Amino acid sequence: MTKKMQIKRLLPSRLKEAIEFADRIFKPKDGSMGKNFPVLFSKENAHNILIVEEDERIVAMAGMYYAYAQIFSMRVKTVFVGAVCTDEKYRSRGYATSMMYETEKIALENDATLMMIHGDNGIYRRFGAVSAGTYFTIRIEPNQDISMRDFRRATDKDIKKMAIWYWREPVKFVRPFSRFELFHKVGHTWDALAKTFINDSAYANFVRKERMNHCVEFAGDPIAIKLLIQDFANKYGPTMVHMNFANKECISALFSKTPRRRNFYGTMKVLDKFKLSEQLKDYLDEAINKSEKERLLKSLSRFNNSDFTKIVFGSTEEAPDFHYDVFPIPLPDYHGMDYI
Numbered sequence: 001m002t003k004k005m006q007i008k009r010l011l012p013s014r015l016k017e018a019i020e021f022a023d024r025i026f027k028p029k030d031g032s033m034g035k036n037f038p039v040l041f042s043k044e045n046a047h048n049i050l051i052v053e054e055d056e057r058i059v060a061m062a063g064m065y066y067a068y069a070q071i072f073s074m075r076v077k078t079v080f081v082g083a084v085c086t087d088e089k090y091r092s093r094g095y096a097t098s099m100m101y102e103t104e105k106i107a108l109e110n111d112a113t114l115m116m117i118h119g120d121n122g123i124y125r126r127f128g129a130v131s132a133g134t135y136f137t138i139r140i141e142p143n144q145d146i147s148m149r150d151f152r153r154a155t156d157k158d159i160k161k162m163a164i165w166y167w168r169e170p171v172k173f174v175r176p177f178s179r180f181e182l183f184h185k186v187g188h189t190w191d192a193l194a195k196t197f198i199n200d201s202a203y204a205n206f207v208r209k210e211r212m213n214h215c216v217e218f219a220g221d222p223i224a225i226k227l228l229i230q231d232f233a234n235k236y237g238p239t240m241v242h243m244n245f246a247n248k249e250c251i252s253a254l255f256s257k258t259p260r261r262r263n264f265y266g267t268m269k270v271l272d273k274f275k276l277s278e279q280l281k282d283y284l285d286e287a288i289n290k291s292e293k294e295r296l297l298k299s300l301s302r303f304n305n306s307d308f309t310k311i312v313f314g315s316t317e318e319a320p321d322f323h324y325d326v327f328p329i330p331l332p333d334y335h336g337m338d339y340i
């Protein structure tokens with residue numbers, strides 16, 4: 001008889017072994033998984049890393065950690081899932097698939113309503129995750145007519161100022177100050193080395209990926225943000241600016257650029273559509289009256305979690321024909337500085 005696979009939670013004492021296992025599978029070019037993802041691979045978070053063992057060795061893993069998405073007046077508890085991997089010798093036995101259902105079960109027990117997954121593959125799709133969210137880019141070219149203004153790399157001394165600018169953002173992942181410090185120290189964003197620049201009234205975080213500069217996070221005074229990104233592009237070359245549904249109007253208008261819609265670099269799934277509908281109630285109060293809201297939420301409840309995710313947060317993929325002016329609801333992108 002074949003023995004039944006058992007999914008366990010990682011003990012903090014085995015963190016090193018888990019990191020070595022993840023390093024062997026993902027082979028990070030810059031540093032190690034432990035260094036690049038210190039929130040996920042921390043002693044405090046170890047119990048949120050699921051493992052499968054064979055002969056007392058880790059042979060499969062799925063990492064989770066929690067954050068709150070702040071969307072104007074609403075907070076949505078979100079679970080990030082990443083570092084999903086199985087040892088080559090143990091693949092196609094259903095380990096990753098089973099771990100995904102286990103992450104969902106645990107996340108629901110912990111009151112998370114939305115899962116954001118690093119990656120897109122058949123396993124996540126069959127699990128019901130989709131590409132959703134409303135994200136945009138504009139491309140900024142160097143403009144040599146503009147003389148360089150004062151901007152520089154941010155240092156530890158700037159963290160408080162930057163945290164306050166970020167705190168004022170209406171759509172973001174909530175970061176305790178300590179986490180903001182950590183993000184800054186790690187210098188790793190969207191799976192690449194990252195640099196934060198600052199001027200008098202704004203900061204912006206940049207990564208270089210596939211021979212292109214990307215500005216993946218910014219906060220502060222909008223005009224100062226525009227100047228900072230333009231100055232960066234003048235010095236370092238063309239730069240893609242990544243925006244969410246809440247900040248794209250202002251930033252693209254300041255640059256006089258039409259934003260282009262892009263897909264989410266990963267997949268996501270609303271885990272509990274009823275709970276999310278409850279959370280939406282207060283938020284929708286400001287936009288529509290009570291009876292309309294009840295009708296809307298009732299018709300939404302007919303959809304499965306995957307379609308619900310696409311309708312509520314928008315999607316670049318085929319979605320049910322259900323349009324309502326309060327949707328899509330903006331979502332922060334976790335491929336910014338939170339992606340550690």
Ligand SMILES: CC(C)(COP(=O)(O)OP(=O)(O)OC[C@H]1O[C@@H](n2cnc3c(N)ncnc32)[C@H](O)[C@@H]1OP(=O)(O)O)[C@@H](O)C(=O)NCCC(=O)NCCS
Pocket residue numbers: 025060083084085086087090091092093094095096097098118119120121122123
């Ligand atoms: C992707 C990865 C995690 C999959 O792990 P796994 O444990 O082999 O996953 P599963 O066994 O659940 O599923 C793998 C395939 O086997 C199939 N399968 C699942 N159970 C099966 C079973 N009992 N018998 C036969 N096939 C099975 C699945 O349908 C899946 O098919 P697909 O590849 O066509 O989608 C693994 O290949 C890996 O570590 N890759 C490198 C790291 C990586 O890319 N991680 C994902 C980041 S996005």
